[in-house]
Amino acid sequence: xxxxxxxxxxxxxxxxxxxxxxxxxxxxxxxxxxxxxxxxxxxxxxxxxxxxxxxxxxxxxxxxxxxxxxxxxxxxxxxxxxxxxxxxxxxxxxxxxxxxxxxxxxxxxxxxxxxxxxxxxxxxxxxxxxxxxxxxxxxxxxxxxxxxxxxxxxxxxxxxxxxxxxxxxxxxxxxxxxxxxxxxxxxxxxxxxxxxxxxxxxxxxxxxxxxxxxxxxxxxxxxxxxxxxxxxxxxxxxxxxxxxxxxxxxxxxxxxxxxxxxxxxxxxxxxxxxxxxxxxxxxxxxxxxxxxxxxxxxxxxxxxxxxxxxxxxxxxxxxxxxxxxxxxxxxxxxx
Amino acid sequence: xxxxxxxxxxxxxxxxxxxxxxxxxxxxxxxxxxxxxxxxxxxxxxxxxxxxxxxxxxxxxxxxxxxxxxxxxxxxxxxxxxxxxxxxxxxxxxxxxxxxxxxxxxxxxxxxxxxxxxxxxxxxxxxxxxxxxxxxxxxxxxxxxxxxxxxxxxxxxxxxxxxxxxxxxxxxxxxxxxxxxxxxxxxxxxxxxxxxxxxxxxxxxxxxxxxxxxxxxxxxxxxxxxxxxxxxxxxxxxxxxxxxxxxxxxxxxxxxxxxxxxxxxxxxxxxxxxxxxxxxxxxxxxxxxxxxxxxxxxxxxxxxxxxxxxxxxxxxxxxxxxxxxxxxxxxxxxxxxxxxxxxxxxxxxxx
Ligand SMILES: Cc1ncc(C[n+]2csc(CCOP(=O)(O)OP(=O)(O)O)c2C)c(N)n1
Numbered sequence: 001x002x003x004x005x006x007x008x009x010x011x012x013x014x015x016x017x018x019x020x021x022x023x024x025x026x027x028x029x030x031x032x033x034x035x036x037x038x039x040x041x042x043x044x045x046x047x048x049x050x051x052x053x054x055x056x057x058x059x060x061x062x063x064x065x066x067x068x069x070x071x072x073x074x075x076x077x078x079x080x081x082x083x084x085x086x087x088x089x090x091x092x093x094x095x096x097x098x099x100x101x102x103x104x105x106x107x108x109x110x111x112x113x114x115x116x117x118x119x120x121x122x123x124x125x126x127x128x129x130x131x132x133x134x135x136x137x138x139x140x141x142x143x144x145x146x147x148x149x150x151x152x153x154x155x156x157x158x159x160x161x162x163x164x165x166x167x168x169x170x171x172x173x174x175x176x177x178x179x180x181x182x183x184x185x186x187x188x189x190x191x192x193x194x195x196x197x198x199x200x201x202x203x204x205x206x207x208x209x210x211x212x213x214x215x216x217x218x219x220x221x222x223x224x225x226x227x228x229x230x231x232x233x234x235x236x237x238x239x240x241x242x243x244x245x246x247x248x249x250x251x252x253x254x255x256x257x258x259x260x261x262x263x264x265x266x267x268x269x270x271x272x273x274x275x276x277x278x279x280x281x282x283x284x285x286x287x288x289x290x291x292x293x294x295x296x297x298x299x300x301x302x303x304x305x306x307x308x309x310x311x312x313x314x315x316x317x318x319x320x321x322x323x324x325x326x327x328x329x330x331x332x333x334x335x
Numbered sequence: 336x337x338x339x340x341x342x343x344x345x346x347x348x349x350x351x352x353x354x355x356x357x358x359x360x361x362x363x364x365x366x367x368x369x370x371x372x373x374x375x376x377x378x379x380x381x382x383x384x385x386x387x388x389x390x391x392x393x394x395x396x397x398x399x400x401x402x403x404x405x406x407x408x409x410x411x412x413x414x415x416x417x418x419x420x421x422x423x424x425x426x427x428x429x430x431x432x433x434x435x436x437x438x439x440x441x442x443x444x445x446x447x448x449x450x451x452x453x454x455x456x457x458x459x460x461x462x463x464x465x466x467x468x469x470x471x472x473x474x475x476x477x478x479x480x481x482x483x484x485x486x487x488x489x490x491x492x493x494x495x496x497x498x499x500x501x502x503x504x505x506x507x508x509x510x511x512x513x514x515x516x517x518x519x520x521x522x523x524x525x526x527x528x529x530x531x532x533x534x535x536x537x538x539x540x541x542x543x544x545x546x547x548x549x550x551x552x553x554x555x556x557x558x559x560x561x562x563x564x565x566x567x568x569x570x571x572x573x574x575x576x577x578x579x580x581x582x583x584x585x586x587x588x589x590x591x592x593x594x595x596x597x598x599x600x601x602x603x604x605x606x607x608x609x610x611x612x613x614x615x616x617x618x619x620x621x622x623x624x625x626x627x628x629x630x631x632x633x634x635x636x637x638x639x640x641x642x643x644x645x646x647x648x649x650x651x652x653x654x655x656x657x658x659x660x661x662x663x664x665x666x667x668x669x670x671x672x673x674x675x676x677x678x679x680x681x682x683x684x685x686x
Contacts, residue, residue, distance in 0.1 A: 073401060112433030121432045128400055129432045133420045139389050143397015173390040180385065329430045330469060332437030332492040
């Protein structure tokens with residue numbers, strides 16, 4: 001699935017259709033406004049813990065836009081990690097759900113007040129529950145991919161996680177199970193590389209030059225991309241997903257991304273000035289190319305900030321789950 | 336009569352024909368071996384996975400998420416411990432997603448002593464398994480129950496841990512599996528793979544009938560009035576034997592096969608303790624933080640005033656492993672003599 005190589009880099013990232021660019025930008029800003037609201041809620045005591053993806057919007061939004069959304073084997077499965085609000089919003093999710101999970105209300109659509117922020121789950125869209133033990137999703141994802149391979153069609157499985165977590169055996173599990181000659185799987189294996197664990201930098205831990213190089217040993221097609229550029233992300237994801245959809249084989253993608261508010265509330269959740277801000281960069285480009293004006297973009301930001309502040313006020317008054325509900329849903333029952 | 340390995344195989348055959356089981360997998364589970372205990376021999380949906388326990392449990396979770404009904408095997412329970420966090424996830428997914436996702440998956444694994452397996456082929460898993468909420472845990476003690484419990488497991492909406500007492504996998508049953516031919520040599524000819532080249536071999540399955548042992552229901556295997564013995568798995572037939580011996584000596588023992596460890600049949604246990612006033616819980620997992628300790632606690636808390644003697648637990652010794660030497664294994668886990676003695680003592684204990 002090679003595409004024509006363009007010599008000039010600027011040309012290579014020539015703009016997608018204007019409408020798509022505006023949509024991506026809109027969702028990136030919406031995601032950022034959501035995350036900043038979540039951080040504020042945490043800091044004001046309206047939540048116990050924050051973890052999320054400010055800095056990863058340029059990659060996560062295109063991913064959500066490109067997914068085939070729906071329930072069951074004909075649609076894409078996402079085994080996400082905890083930094084993917086951008087993917088959820090791009091799929092069409094309303095941001096208030098994330099606020100409800102932060103406030104652990106009974107109305108939290110992902111866990112009913114049981115799980116951390118950023119731990120999305122939505123069976124209706126094949127979004128597998130995000131789990132706190134990192135990387136386990138890499139062991140689980142081959143299962144949905146196996147079922148999809150047998151089923152036929154063009155639904156694929158997507159799994160994402162962080163760079164530090166690739167040291168876990170589950171990452172190797174994913175490479176091994178996805179590339180078995182007996183049954184190669186339609187799975188897009190993604191690593192978002194922000195160069196950090198919590199406080200441990202990648203320099204001290206990674207012997208491999210690129211994480212994507214690990215795919216080579218398994219004959220898995222692989223690539224490292226700039227996940228801070230939404231246009232490159234969109235193109236590369238589309239190409240990789242097309243390959244997985246049609247060839248029914250795995251693809252390993254490493255996306256280089258930023259971590260703009262540190263690891264989580266555990267590390268303070270304060271803005272980190274020395275990381276690339278993908279929204280800032282994208283906006284400069286959109287302005288330069290005459291796609292959007294500074295004023296339009298500022299207005300958009302202001303509007304989302306206000307909307308989320310209003311949503312947070314609404315969530316504040318919603319009930320907490322009742323204590324006796326701890327006994328609900330231990331087992332599924334036949335109806 | 337079929338042995339337990341054959342019974343499990345027949346249940347899985349029934350499940351792949353009738354219950355939508357499309358994946359039966361694990362290390363060496365597919366052809367040519369059909370499992371190290373032959374419990375998956377000849378099954379059309381059995382396949383060999385990579386040698387990766389985390390991958391096996393993970394794939395089973397993923398398959399279940401995708402609406403399949405996987406049956407995954409961990410070759411020996413001794414090797415399931417490096418998957419504990421995945422087992423926890425399988426157990427908590429329904430709860431943590433507030434009822435949105437459920438995982439209809441079965442994990443089967445041979446447990447316990449009895450084959451001189453030394454320290455890494457003799458572990459029990461019942462105490463650990465019962466410590467992971469969200470699972471149903473079954474452990475048959477005879478082939479017919481193995482057949483019926485496996486069929487129930489393959490109909491469940493929830494994760495089921497199917498513990499196979501390895502000491503009993505080769506023991507023939509006393510009751511026929513519905514559909515099993517009368518002559519056991521004929522059965523063997525039909526469903527046991529020949530030694531040597533098996534490439535052309537295909538099993539000839541008997542016309543099996545549905546038969547389900549409901550999950551959560553125990554069974555009284557000996558009726559008695561003086562003392563209750565509650566057990567499961569390898570130690571259950573020993574308890575029955577001990578009861579037979581003691582009956583000849585004038586001691587009446589009621590023996591309960593728990594069959595399901597979670598959710599367990601407390602009504603049955605409670606009723607029996609109320610009748611006899613004395614209870615001995617028997618299993619072979621190490622005795623500290625043993626599942627039997629939970630049963631002792633519950634007996635004391637709920638039935639204190641009905642008891643004629645303290646509830647007791649006879650379990651494996653709290654030592655790091657089971658040594659290979661015959662003497663070491665026999666000394667580490669309850670044997671027939673230990674059970675008979677413990678029951679006799681308890682029966683004569685007066686308040
Ligand atoms: C199995 C496991 N070990 C440790 C942790 C604690 N922990 C949470 S996030 C994290 C760092 C993860 O880094 P990375 O995989 O690069 O993902 P990122 O958070 O940077 O996106 C650690 C150590 C955990 N959640 N799970």
